[in-house]
Amino acid sequence: MNAAAAVPSIGHYLALAAAILVGVGGQLLLKSGAAGAAGFVDQLFRWHSIIGLGLYGMAAFLYMAALQAIPVSIAFPSVSISYALVVVLGYFLYGEALGWPQVVGVVLICSGILVLFRG
Template sequence: MGKSLLLILLSVLLGAGGQVAMKWGTMQVKALQSGVLHQLLQYLLHWSVLLGLCLYALSALVWILAIAKVDLTYAYPMVACGYVVVFLLSYWLFQEPVSWQRAIGLAVVVVGVLIISQS
């Protein structure tokens, strides 16, 4: 596996980890009847949301290194691999439902990524 592909994979994993961490944090904050800005501030002050934002920012930095080396038309579809990671972690950590429609949709995404990766 080439260095560029490893950078893409690392960026995708960091981004997916960031999404999951932010979701975890939002689930830990009690919903109040206050305004949207107050609720957003509560989320932003939770350690898990902050961790998620940091992971997401790190993902963007690694992504810059990756796209400096490969075609964007090759690299960007690989971001869809993050859908698989988030899908599986959401099912496992948050017990989110997995319908057959979601599973088929995810399979279509995976097939698309496999086709692009062969080019």
């Protein structure tokens, strides 16, 4: 099937959404693996890190499924919503900063995605 001729279905968009959410889960688990690790090797072999890396792999496969019909010019910028989600979840789960710079960044990311999907 020619990628240019493919028409995105709800399944493709669900695969993209799942890729984003699974990637966010992977990122948060990598952060958990880093917390309290004695060093990089210790961090690498903590269960949080191993599962986090596995989730990143799963997210890549879901993203590939989405790319079968969603143009990369839409799909790849959409993944940036994961940055906004990680900022907010980092605040709630790890007590990380959520000041004006982060809030403005999240608002800009979300605004950009809205523009992308309205265009």
